[in-house]
Amino acid sequence: MAPLLLHEYSASGNCYKIRLTAAHLGLALERRQYDILKGETRTPEFLATVNRNGRIPVLQVGDRCIPESNAACWYLADGSALIPDDRFARADMLRWMFFEQYSHEPNVATLRFWRAFVGEDRLSDAQRAQIPAKETGAREALAVMDYQLARTPFLIGDAVSIADIALYAYTHVAEEGGTSLAAVPAVRAWLARVAALPGHIAITA
Numbered sequence: 428m429a430p431l432l433l434h435e436y437s438a439s440g441n442c443y444k445i446r447l448t449a450a451h452l453g454l455a456l457e458r459r460q461y462d463i464l465k466g467e468t469r470t471p472e473f474l475a476t477v478n479r480n481g482r483i484p485v486l487q488v489g490d491r492c493i494p495e496s497n498a499a500c501w502y503l504a505d506g507s508a509l510i511p512d513d514r515f516a517r518a519d520m521l522r523w524m525f526f527e528q529y530s531h532e533p534n535v536a537t538l539r540f541w542r543a544f545v546g547e548d549r550l551s552d553a554q555r556a557q558i559p560a561k562e563t564g565a566r567e568a569l570a571v572m573d574y575q576l577a578r579t580p581f582l583i584g585d586a587v588s589i590a591d592i593a594l595y596a597y598t599h600v601a602e603e604g605g606t607s608l609a610a611v612p613a614v615r616a617w618l619a620r621v622a623a624l625p626g627h628i629a630i631t632a
Contacts (some may be wrong), residue, residue, distance in 0.1 A: 429489030431503075432457045434477055438544070439463075440536055440596035441496040442484040443630045447592050448500045451626040452507055464544065497524045500589045509589045519583045523590035526571070527597075534564035536597045539604030565606045569598070573611035580620060587624060595621045600630065 433456045435442035449456045461467040469481045478485045478494045485492050486499035493499045504510050582590045599618050
């Protein structure tokens, strides 16, 4: 495999999920930090050489770049036990990864970013107006996960996959954004199972 360089903001769950995938696989990542609060991913150099979309994480593989966190996780895990052989199971794994980006991350992660990193007093009126809907969306997303995890140890059955890694990243820090996990006991038990897996690293590692 070509050398791996992660362009990241280390407190981001999207960046963490790539580091966590690599840790489970025993892969070495070089890391390059950017301060998104200072606009460091919006410079002309970054836009021209790393990601025209101006966002991180970006996994650089040799001289090629993979934006989007779940695509980067897939690249790292392809051919490993973190991606199941069964065709239906792979599709189900992707379903949870799409769910993470569409239903979970926009609510759980956004509330964390706004409250823990930006500060609620510094939000615009338009952002503050969105908070009730995002709180509802976060609770609903966690309830969907809880329903599944009351039935299976991991999201697609008995074995961990990159779907679990993708959803662990922001779920385990959800309460930093004011999203309580009190009503989702199966999710809390799953978080403990994921954290106990060999190769696990903390978001602060």
